Amino acid sequence: SQTIHQWPATLVQPVGSPLSLECTVEGTSNPNLYWYRQAAGRGLQLLFYSVGIGQISSEVPQNLSASRPQDRQFILSSKKLLLSDSGFYLCAWRQTGGNYGYTFGSGTRLTVV
Amino acid sequence: AQSVSQHNHHVILSEAASLELGCNYSYGGTVNLFWYVQYPGQHLQLLLKYFSGDPLVKGIKGFEAEFIKSKFSFNLRKPSVQWSDTAEYFCAVTNAGKSTFGDGTTLTVKP
Numbered sequence: 693s694q695t696i697h698q699w700p701a702t703l704v705q706p707v708g709s710p711l712s713l714e715c716t717v718e719g720t721s722n723p724n725l726y727w728y729r730q731a732a733g734r735g736l737q738l739l740f741y742s743v744g745i746g747q748i749s750s751e752v753p754q755n756l757s758a759s760r761p762q763d764r765q766f767i768l769s770s771k772k773l774l775l776s777d778s779g780f781y782l783c784a785w786r787q788t789g790g791n792y793g794y795t796f797g798s799g800t801r802l803t804v805v
Numbered sequence: 806a807q808s809v810s811q812h813n814h815h816v817i818l819s820e821a822a823s824l825e826l827g828c829n830y831s832y833g834g835t836v837n838l839f840w841y842v843q844y845p846g847q848h849l850q851l852l853l854k855y856f857s858g859d860p861l862v863k864g865i866k867g868f869e870a871e872f873i874k875s876k877f878s879f880n881l882r883k884p885s886v887q888w889s890d891t892a893e894y895f896c897a898v899t900n901a902g903k904s905t906f907g908d909g910t911t912l913t914v915k916p
Contacts, residue, residue: 782849
């Protein structure tokens with residue numbers, strides 16, 4: 693069966709420090725991968741998505757970047773965090789083609805101080 | 806760009822009451838529609854989905870949703886809620902492989 697792993701679960705980082713959040717999927721190949729940010733009382737905002745290795749589409753220009761170095765690995769990064777980067781980050785995957793919903797990871801609560 | 810609107814931010818019901826959560830979307834083309842649920846302390850998970858065919862779709866735990874194309878709506882319903890349905894519910898619209906989510910509706914069911 694397919695599983696998705698996202699870590700760390702919580703992270704407190706100072707302003708100006710770098711960020712690296714990792715997401716991996718097991719049990720499938722060539723998944724579509726997504727990073728979302730969920731703000732309290734708001735919906736999920738799509739940040740990045742990827743349909744294959746090295747292919748990244750950015751939805752919202754901001755202080756973050758994403759990379760997909762391997763088929764089932766998706767990384768969210770920042771060189772210098774801002775206070776406004778605080779939030780709850782969710783990784784998700786879905787099968788390529790067909791009509792499938794997302795499977796979400798457990799999320800990372802990032803607090804920038 | 807497509808958008809999704811969930812009209813109720815917080816709904817409070819007593820057990821056995823009927824539930825209907827509204828969801829409207831803006832995109833006029835072919836879309837896939839979803840409802841996700843997030844129980845306290847748990848992951849977001851898929852509740853039900855619509856792609857084509859019968860506009861009334863049934864999901865897990867007795868939930869159903871009706872796609873009304875003319876109204877751009879995909880409302881979620883349950884005839885009789887339980888305390889365990891307390892959760893946050895998100896409507897989502899997918900087009901070209903990307904999903905746009907509503908702001909979510911928090912449902913509190915009082916025992």
